[in-house]
Amino acid sequence: MKESGPGGGLWRLYKMGGLTPAITSMFNPRNAQQMAFIRQLLKDQRRHSLLDTSLHNLKVVVFDLETTGFSSAADEIISIGAVSMAGDKLEEESFYTLVNPNRPIPPHIEELTGIRTEEAAEAPDLITALREFFEFVGARVLLAHGSAHDKAFLNAALWKTSKISLSHRVLDSLMAAKWLMPRHKDYTLDSLLELYGIPVLRRHHALDDSLMTAELWKKLLEEIGEMGVDTLGDLYALLGKA
Template sequence: MKDMKPAGRMWHLYKMGGITPAITSMFNAQSAQQMAFIRSIMKEQRKNSLYDIPLDTVELVVFDLETTGFSPYNGDEIISFGAVSVNGDSIMEEQTFYSLVNPKRVIPEEIVHLTGITNEMVGDAPDLLYGLRNFLEFVQQKVLVAHGSGHDKHFLNSALWKTSKINLSHRILDTMMVTKWLNPKLKSYDLDSMLDLYGVEVTTRHHALEDALMTAKLWSKLLIEIHSREIHNLGDLYTHLSYQQ
């Protein structure tokens, strides 16, 4: 950003993203730029209508988060982002994103054991604002896909509100809901069970990028069954999944 007097800089940032980054810019101009970018991504996403896009060509980002616990509204934080781009059923394994995040709190021992992410590993990692900004730069306006998306959506919404006072506006497809629709009589729909059912090789569980890659492979197999039900665009799929609510 070119050199401006404080009032001029604040007005410029207000036009970019709103009053929250503008106020913050008086204290930290670099953080305000990250907030403005996040808000602009959400604003552009609300303009998009993707329902008529064929499932064969829809651009997706399959993602996963690792966190310090299960409650973002009671102090738990994101400790890593993992994501991979998918076009239709084609997994773009050369287009991946992975980042640790410094949660600014101690990672519980059971989470260290589960994820392999230690307090030392996140010590020099980006903080939440920068990690979230980089993740959204990778995602852009693509549809998000996750398995059991409720957990991830809560943490993303909490992070967006905490950093930028905005809510998630991306559409999300949940592979757990898809498997419930396709296989309504199963006893369990957790990721391990679905990877086993659909013959997806398990690499490293509870690593955000590896879980995202395995979920992407699960999605590509689910898409074959979705097409067999004569569902060929995103809108029709959402309509059928809405019956599972």
């Protein structure tokens, strides 16, 4: 049976993911514009060399994701939260959005995050949420606690929507805590918040988790400075050896 749809054979290639981003624009001009924005922003970001920047002047965006599960290959982002910092100063800027996963949210994730399938279904789609998030981030360094999870989901989302990989530098407060306290046994966010006496807001809410991680980063940054570590490059070199 002949396949219907725009472009005939092109449509089959499109559904199979075989068309370049330029050609896909004929199917969804708005998404193509957002994809182009994301690709250009990440391309421009690579031009910024921040390794010589003092940590006390470094501008970072502390972020967190909530997802439908733990597999970046099979699960979807359902919310993104972020706050901005300059050195150890929390700025007024913040970012939060729900994301439509185009699937039901598992009941245990609804219970954990408080995000219901019905409200997520009315949220922005993934490419819109990514565009807005990276517009907020700009060229600043990203920071997360246990960043491997978040990086994997961001990379999967960027590749799915824009055929590009994350180019921003990423700091991990968990790795910094491990380097500072190698004998400590528990580096979860909950454990470190308790250790440093940081008030606990709503856990598993992307914006509140970002705020708490930012407060944790303030504490860690003070201790990092006391160890004589000054620049982002110095910190990367040390964490690479941790």
